[in-house]
Amino acid sequence: MKVAPDGTSVVTEGITWSISPYDEYAIELALEHKDTAADTVVSVISVGGPRTKDALRQALAMGCDDATLVTGDGADALGPLGIANALKSAVDDLKPDLVLCGKQASDDDQGFVGPALAEALGWPHVAVVTKFAPSASGTEIWKEVEGGHEVWKASGPAVLTVQKSAKDPRYPSLPGIMKAKKKEIPERPVAGVDDPVRIEIVKLEPPPGRGGGKIFKDGDTKAHAAELAKLLRDEAKVL
């Protein structure tokens, strides 16, 4: 990663763009449900510029049924609330039973869009989800907590933001890739979407370089231990 000369963005040249890992886990969770209930329809929606279509094709190749891209001038520049509002209009039309998002993006790590979408829809939201299953009274949702999990229940539609789970997102089959290549990806205009909060990056700085470390070579283990304790206390000041 390199900070661009403007000091507020990173150099994107040479980067291979891909679906954010938590979003991949969300797709995997949805597809696992489809594996057990074949009549499930998994739709995938994203907001962004033309490049975003590649990510949607990847999701189609993994096994999603259809994809929608909310796009147009300014789609890449939307803030998290704007993205949530853009998604809301698509979700309103699709009327799904459940919306799954990654718990955060892997670039800005804000973790904002999922909860904001729930708010915009007026739906409940459960975070750090690793599993869900339909139950008699709606949906059972596993939420990761320190050292275990809680089981939540949703009686109607809900937004789940998904955590990394035990099963890696699936690798697409070649027939899946070929089918995805041929699928139409309808576009919705981003124009007119309300984007009330703008975030401005003031400055980006690379983290300081790491020191070289020290290797004790001479002397025996006992001397090394004494030296290590001394350095941890006097130099690193952690003891």
Added chain:
Amino acid sequence: MIPPTQGFGVAVLALVAVLGFGAFAYRAWKLYRYLRLGWNEDRTQQLGKRLKDELVIYLLQRKLLKRPYYVRGLAHAFIFWGFIVITLGTTDLLLSGLVGLRMPGAESALFVWAVDIFAALVLAAIILALARRLFFKPPRMHIALDGYIILGLIATLMVSLLIFENAGLAAGYLAIHQATPPLAQLVPLAWGGAAGTVFAAAWWVHVVTVLGFAAYLPQSKHLHIVTTLPNVFFRSQRPRGALRFVDKIEEQETFGAATLRDLSWKQHLDGYTCTECGRCSDNCPALATGKPLDPQKIVLDLRDLLLKEGDLLLKDGAATGTPPAHQLASKPEELWACTTCAACVEQCPVTIEHIDKIVDMRRYLVMQEAAAPPEAQRAMTNIERAGNPWGEAASTRGDWAQGLGVPTLAEKPDAEYLYFVGCAASFDRRNQRVAQALAKILQAAGTSFAILATEETCNGDPARRMGNEYLWQLQAQQNIDTFGRYTVRKIIASCPHCFNTIANEYPQLGGRYEVVHALQLVQDLIADRRITLGAGPVESVAYHDPCYLGRHNGIYEDPRAVLDAIDGVRRMEIEPHHRERGFCCGAGGGRMWMEEKVGQRVNHRRVEQILAAGDAKGERPAKVASGCPFCLIMLDEGVGAKGIQEELKPVDVLELVAARLQSEGVMRSNSSSA
């Protein structure tokens, strides 16, 4: 001799012949129809090479006479040569018995002697083979009743032949012009008045056994007597290191061997031809370390599935039958255990193509079912996204060369050679030192070269061997396009996997270059005195043959010649696992990125073999040198796991060369002071 088939006998013989050959033909036709269920792969190109194979591999039995099977191989060769001669004799017997005709030359001394002597030699070989089965059973050998039946039939044939010759002589049945069989008359002709009866009885036993043999043959593993001839003829003439190309992959509907119809007819012929000798299994590193893979079993499972489901598939053109990949007893784990080291292919006396079958079934699992082990999927995703299987940042690919004065092709587009560094030497810290060593050597030799740095991407070999032909084609095409932009003609690779796929597989996509492995080039540089090596410490160095340098590409001598040219290095061989019997490090076939949880780790076994190596004076190797980054990583891990870093140091041959390099500067100052 005059056949005892006057009158009524001819009719009996004709009936037996019709029954024997009829049974053979019926079964053979059925097997042929099963075989044609396979897709129609063209195996008729390069006729000259095919005829040469028939001479060397079939007639001269070249692949039977291999380390460590010389004695057994020779015994087989005598049975085989004997069979050819005796089949001619049998044809003569049947002709004369049925229609009273003799084959041309059948009465000549040469022919009579040959039949007689080979009958005795075959009998001796059969006794050896029986004794081996009964008393010195090799552990790999799968002993079944079938083997005894066949040995019994052959022994009956030979004994009856010698008896009827002997009794025929005593009875004076020798035709007027016929030469006397030399061995048959060694035993006294003591049949007296019964000689004629004994002759007739032995003659009938012989002829009926021949026809029984013909009927039994296609039911048994000894079908190889018939199928080896075509199996050798139609063997793959691709370079051994090249997997089969899938043309127009984006237009295919199914990928890999989903059904028996997706294996080619030749792969089914392989199954018919397997003699169950077990040499492939004997040499398989996966089997040797307790993995579920047994290459012989793969071949036989496919054959058995074909015999079981052949009728069903013939009857119903739409039927798919059991997917072969799921037919194997322990399922896909067998397929994933293969390192594609080609020890099986190297050893198979009848040129069966094990790797192609395994990769075809992997192609089905990966491309059709998307069912690769998770670590393999991760490696493939990494290749797609970062251009290397470890998922290291693509932008750092050229970082190993920083400050070394190594130009990129963008900076030096007229460089004679492209050094294709490969992922391991670009990103793995240990192997970066090998790339740096090669750069130093090339600079000292004044070789004009450049690298691609961030413009290079994974050559695709791991993906292809894991079964992801599509990803290989994407990666290969990307590199070929880049090479094209710079009109690259000559390529150096320090990684045998890069070397193999660029040299042997890129031509499938139209990328043709002059490719050398670094050690081949360095050997030339030494021979041409382009580099001079100075004195170094005396050290014993074992050479470990990388599979994709040795078995796949036949490069055994160059790396050894380089080692021999290094002052102080005493080269050692890892007996008996060296050269064509070299034992894999465990990383080939994409196994580098997969976990190895079952049995002993292959690289740990290899380290044990190296530790057991040594010369007659009891000297042991202090270093083990290789020419492959994966081997280096695996040997390092093995040595580390055993905690013997002080006793055995894995290195690349290039590092040994670079360490003794007398730099150009030194040479120049030497010459100016002279």
